Amino acid sequence: MLSPSSDIATVGLRAAPTRLSARLAPGVHPDALRAFDRARETFVSGRRIDMGGLAAELSVDRTSVFRWVGNRDALLCEVLWSLAVPTLVQAEHAADDVAPDGGPAHVATLLTHFATDLIEAEYFRTFLDREPTRALRLMTTTAAPIQRRYVATVEHLVQVHLGPTPFDGAIDAHALAYLLVRVSESFTYADLIAGEPPSPDAAGSAFRHLLRV
Numbered sequence: 001m002l003s004p005s006s007d008i009a010t011v012g013l014r015a016a017p018t019r020l021s022a023r024l025a026p027g028v029h030p031d032a033l034r035a036f037d038r039a040r041e042t043f044v045s046g047r048r049i050d051m052g053g054l055a056a057e058l059s060v061d062r063t064s065v066f067r068w069v070g071n072r073d074a075l076l077c078e079v080l081w082s083l084a085v086p087t088l089v090q091a092e093h094a095a096d097d098v099a100p101d102g103g104p105a106h107v108a109t110l111l112t113h114f115a116t117d118l119i120e121a122e123y124f125r126t127f128l129d130r131e132p133t134r135a136l137r138l139m140t141t142t143a144a145p146i147q148r149r150y151v152a153t154v155e156h157l158v159q160v161h162l163g164p165t166p167f168d169g170a171i172d173a174h175a176l177a178y179l180l181v182r183v184s185e186s187f188t189y190a191d192l193i194a195g196e197p198p199s200p201d202a203a204g205s206a207f208r209h210l211l212r213v
Contacts, residue, residue, distance in 0.1 A: 007156060008085075008088050008089060008092050008153060008156070008157070009085050009086075009088070009089055011152055011153050011156045012081070012084075012085075012148075012149030012150060012152050012153040013081070013085075013149060014152075015148060015149060015151075015152030015153075016145035016148040016149045016152065017145075018074065018077070018078070018145055019070060019074075020032065020036075020069055020070050020074050020075065020077075020078050021078055021081075021145075023068070023069075024036055024078065029068065031064075031068045032068040032069050034058065035054060035058060035065055035068050035069050035075075036069060036075065036078060036079070036082075038054060038057055038058060039054055039069075039075055039079055040079050040082060040083075042054070043076075043079050043080075043083075043123060043127070044083070044123050045123070046122065046123050046126045048130060048131075049072065049075065049076060049079070051065055051066065051071075051072055051075075073134070073138060073143075073144065076134075076138060077138055077144045077145060077146055080138065080139065080146060081145070081146055081149060083121075083124075084118075084146075084149075084150070087114055087117045087118065087121075088110075088114055088153065090113070090117065091109075091110045091111070091113035091114040091117065092110055094109065094110070094113045095107075095109040095110035095113065102160070102161045103161055103162070104161065104162060104211035104212060104213050105211075105213045106157075106161050107154075107157050107158065107161050107162070107180075107207075107211055108204070108207040108208045108211045108213045110157065111154070111180060111184055111203070111207045112200065112203060112204035112207055114184070115184050115187060115188050115200055115203040115204075116200035116203075116204075118188050119187075119188055119198040119199075119200055120200075128189065128191075128192060132192045135189075135192070136189060136192055136193070139185070139189075140185050140189065147181065147185075150181050150184075151174075151177050151178050151181050152177075154177040154180050154181055155173050155174050155176075155177035157177075158173045158176050158177050158180075159173045162176075162211075167212065176210075179210065180207065180210060180211075183203065183206045183207065183210065184203060184207075187199055187200070187202050187203035187206065188203070
């Protein structure tokens with residue numbers, strides 16, 4: 001394995017930390033972690049994260065919850081990224097099976113599996129259907145750290161598997177990573193962006209084309 005799962009699980013968070021992500025480190029702020037864990041459970045169950053409801057479940061007031069984890073968008077971002085990380089790790093394991101020697105095929109396979117898992121995750125599609133505008137803002141713009149974390153993760157993969165100057169310097173690693181992320185977003189959120197059905201197959205074809213696989 002050329003890119004350890006520990007790297008793919010942490011590089012994004014290192015690239016774009018937040019106040020809440022720092023508080024969620026083990027032993028730093030138990031109350032923030034308790035609120036986060038409950039919010040994550042709520043999200044995975046397909047229910048809307050509501051700050052008032054979260055406070056009631058934790059038997060505290062809303063002010064305490066906001067003090068612990070920040071506003072709803074900040075909490076949603078960390079919940080979303082916490083679910084993206086194991087999905088990325090799982091996709092890397094799949095890529096190791098298909099392309100154990102690394103290279104562009106490894107990156108294309110990993111990104112295809114990641115996009116497929118997102119498209120097929122019921123709780124994720126429920127969130128997109130329920131809050132499409134917020135979802136796109138948090139995941140595909142600089143309003144939140146998620147896209148920066150994803151770009152940093154893909155850039156790490158590009159540098160490991162294609163080197164710092166991919167394709168003999170035709171494009172730099174960061175630019176290629178950004179392009180791959182935008183392709184991933186375009187097909188994962190195709191229904192919200194262009195009114196077309198999300199397509200793992202189309203995403204895979206695009207990744208292979210861009211990576212010359």
